[in-house]
Amino acid sequence: MAADTRFWHPFALMAQVRSNEFIITRGDGAYVWDSDGKRYFDATASLWCVLVGHGRDEIVDAAAAQMRELASYSAFGAFATTPAVTLAERVAGYADGIVEDPRVFFGLGGGDAIDTAAKLARRYFHAIGQPERMHLIGRTQGYHGTHGLGTSIGGIPVNQEGMGPLDPSTSHVAWDDLGALEAEFERVGPDRVAAVFAEPVIGAGGVHRVPASYLQGVQELCRRHGALFIADCVIAAFGRMGTMLGVDRFGLQPDMITFAKGITSGYLPLGGVVIGGNVAAPFWEGDGLWFRHGQTYSGHPTACAAAHANLDILESDGLLDRGIELEQEITTAFDTLTGARLVGDVRTGIGALAAVAFDKAALAEHPDIPMRVFAQAKARGVLTRALGDAVAISPALVATREDIEHAATAIGEAAAAVAADLGVG
Ligand SMILES: Cc1ncc(COP(=O)(O)O)c(C=O)c1O
Known part of the structure; x- marks a missing residue:
């Protein structure tokens, strides 16, 4: 087990995180790498922030x-x-x-x-x-x-x-x-x-x-x-x-x-x-x-x-226009998750962001479903954010259509894996 950290993380359950930090070491465009060298699509752009992508020398x-x-x-x-x-x-x-x-x-x-x-x-x-x-x-x-x-x-x-x-x-x-x-x-x-x-x-x-x-x-x-x-x-x-x-x-x-x-x-x-x-x-x-x-x-x-x-x-780089395109691409890719196993409401439509909410009955029994889906998506190389009843994405505006499709697929697979684990949905 890793040594306990001295870093008190914001918005964190430190009793779990204290020996379980997830260290991000590098970023480039819409991607980041962890301390083991694993590459992830940063579907959240680090808390909605990194609109122009990571690693911009300018x-x-x-x-x-x-x-x-x-x-x-x-x-x-x-x-x-x-x-x-x-x-x-x-x-x-x-x-x-x-x-x-x-x-x-x-x-x-x-x-x-x-x-x-x-x-x-x-x-x-x-x-x-x-x-x-x-x-x-x-x-x-x-x-x-x-x-x-x-x-x-x-x-x-x-x-x-x-x-x-x-x-x-x-x-x-x-x-x-x-x-x-x-x-x-x-x-x-x-x-x-x-x-x-x-x-x-x-x-x-x-x-x-x-x-x-x-x-x-x-x-x-x-x-x-x-x-x-x-x-x-x-x-x-x-x-x-x-x-x-x-x-x-x-x-x-x-x-x-x-x-x-x-x-x-x-x-x-x-x-x-x-x-x-x-x-x-x-x-x-x-x-x-x-x-x-x-x-x-x-x-x-x-x-x-x-x-x-x-x-x-x-x-x-015309990234405002890219934001509008991305909104369309996100809507198209994520709306395919409607009706998928464990998935409730798919929130798309305005802006380069989305959330996939989970089945209400399953959530009532297992409120940690969003965290579980986050973990499963992470294992598939996609970083999402667990928010209330959902996982959310808000990628960099330099993300491609393929990145978005990959994220939607990974979240769908992650939800199915969690449903199978819990025997719900
Ligand atoms: C709409 C909105 N307002 C305010 C804040 C707070 O910003 P900060 O975390 O930089 O204090 C956030 C952070 O996510 C936000 O989403």
């Missing part, structure tokens, strides 16, 4: 060049670095016509972005003389990171278990029900709601899609009641939806957009919030107001340089 070179010049510097107060300023300009350019007169706040990842957006929503209403507007509404199955407010806004109950009192001015509505949101506005008091948070496609909660009309309805309700609409595009932005920001796919115009992951394809930690000019105004206009919030590494120049190189690749 990003490595850009980061190295920036590190030689100036690796790190704070952006508190008036300080800034050129990569942070130009990246903000670039992202604001992408948001042109989507978010009114956009500004960009940087942090280290998605959780930072969510807590920034949530605090800013509250701070904004306090600033404009509506201090009673503090309530934040999320959706069931929603995932918004694990920081303080993100934990409260998230709608996956196991992630809140035993974490003590959550933020009292937060609540959840059913992820696909506009009527429930309308009723929640009434319950809370429409003039007490600061913001509604919504992922365009629910990701970590199991890959759940809603029609564009639902998302537009959320936006409309927010507008009608004077609350802010915050689109959490941590997964959706930078190509996963085949568009630059994710919300553009659905014709949305949110007050804020949170992003992370795809901005650097995960090469370095970076996330942020695109913020509309109306929300920025009390802080940026006249004598202004402080927003006493930010991290040591907000606007980190090396991360921002890596983001530029990553965005250059997305643009020059």
Whole structure:
């Protein structure tokens, strides 16, 4: 047995993982290798991140060049670095016509972005003389990171278990029900709601899609009641939806957009919030107001340089269009699993991602089926992610049709093997 690790893994059952780590040592394109030299199709792109694929020298070179010049510097107060300023300009350019007169706040990842957006929503209403507007509404199955407010806004109950009192001015509505949101506005008091948070496609909660009309309805309700609409595009932005920001796919115009992951394809930690000019105004206009919030590494120049190189690749390699093609290829390949042994719902259709959920009766008896299918697919050289009642895929946009077909076949075989092992399905 391997020696116990000292590394406490995120989202892990350490009692099992402590002597059972799975070490990834190398990546190239849509593939990674483990410490035994075994090659895998990285069907998750490392937690939805690596849109341009592993091993892109352009990003490595850009980061190295920036590190030689100036690796790190704070952006508190008036300080800034050129990569942070130009990246903000670039992202604001992408948001042109989507978010009114956009500004960009940087942090280290998605959780930072969510807590920034949530605090800013509250701070904004306090600033404009509506201090009673503090309530934040999320959706069931929603995932918004694990920081303080993100934990409260998230709608996956196991992630809140035993974490003590959550933020009292937060609540959840059913992820696909506009009527429930309308009723929640009434319950809370429409003039007490600061913001509604919504992922365009629910990701970590199991890959759940809603029609564009639902998302537009959320936006409309927010507008009608004077609350802010915050689109959490941590997964959706930078190509996963085949568009630059994710919300553009659905014709949305949110007050804020949170992003992370795809901005650097995960090469370095970076996330942020695109913020509309109306929300920025009390802080940026006249004598202004402080927003006493930010991290040591907000606007980190090396991360921002890596983001530029990553965005250059997305643009020059036509990867947004590839995202749309991949969506089709995923849908075609994965829909063939409908009706397969142990398979319940196959969730495909919008975006370069999918989930294969398992038979409800079998899951009730064996809740570990997704983990078992993950293990069987891994043995077949495909890395998926077990999420709730399903396994999910979200490959790099450089994955090929053959890669996708291989993943669908491996998951189908994996499900059949688990069904045979358990004598179910
Ligand atoms: C929609 C969404 N929001 C926020 C987050 C949190 O991002 P991070 O893990 O970078 O804190 C995630 C992470 O998967 C996410 O999927």
